[in-house]
Amino acid sequence: MEYSNKVMEHFMNPKNVGEMENPSGVGIVGNAKCGDIMKVYIDVENGIIKDAKFKTFGCGAAIATSSMATELVKGKNIQQALEITNKVVMEALDGLPPVKVHCSCLAEEALHAALWDYAQKNHIVIEGLKKPVEDIEHLHNH
Numbered sequence: 001m002e003y004s005n006k007v008m009e010h011f012m013n014p015k016n017v018g019e020m021e022n023p024s025g026v027g028i029v030g031n032a033k034c035g036d037i038m039k040v041y042i043d044v045e046n047g048i049i050k051d052a053k054f055k056t057f058g059c060g061a062a063i064a065t066s067s068m069a070t071e072l073v074k075g076k077n078i079q080q081a082l083e084i085t086n087k088v089v090m091e092a093l094d095g096l097p098p099v100k101v102h103c104s105c106l107a108e109e110a111l112h113a114a115l116w117d118y119a120q121k122n123h124i125v126i127e128g129l130k131k132p133v134e135d136i137e138h139l140h141n142h
């Protein structure tokens with residue numbers, strides 16, 4: 001299995017690892033098949049995602065994709081954040097081996113779950129955002 005330099009870089013030195021006090025939104029998503037769990041925190045101010053952090057009990061690809069996803073989402077507004085799909089994250093990492101694609105879905109879903117939590121807390125509706133799943137095992141659209 002071959003990993004790109006960028007994947008290795010984000011795996012060895014992941015960005016935005018940690019927790020956040022008083023986040024605007026938190027999302028936790030797991031994948032029952034591999035047993036991995038991802039938690040994403042976002043800090044939103046005036047509709048802009050100021051900061052994002054993640055904690056994971058996950059594989060190297062999950063770490064690398066969450067590192068990249070949290071980097072990409074910072075400074076974006078909510079609608080732009082929704083455009084950061086697992087495909088966008090994978091492209092930014094110069095690809096992932098096919099058997100590891102689902103790991104990037106964990107990052108995307110956890111980010112969406114954090115946005116959903118933010119929307120719930122603020123009684124807003126984020127257009128195009130679907131209610132997150134707790135377990136991505138049965139997601140077939142990725």
Ligand code: FES
Pocket residue numbers: 031034035036058059060061062100102103106
């Ligand atoms: Fe489970 Fe990568 S093997 S997220």
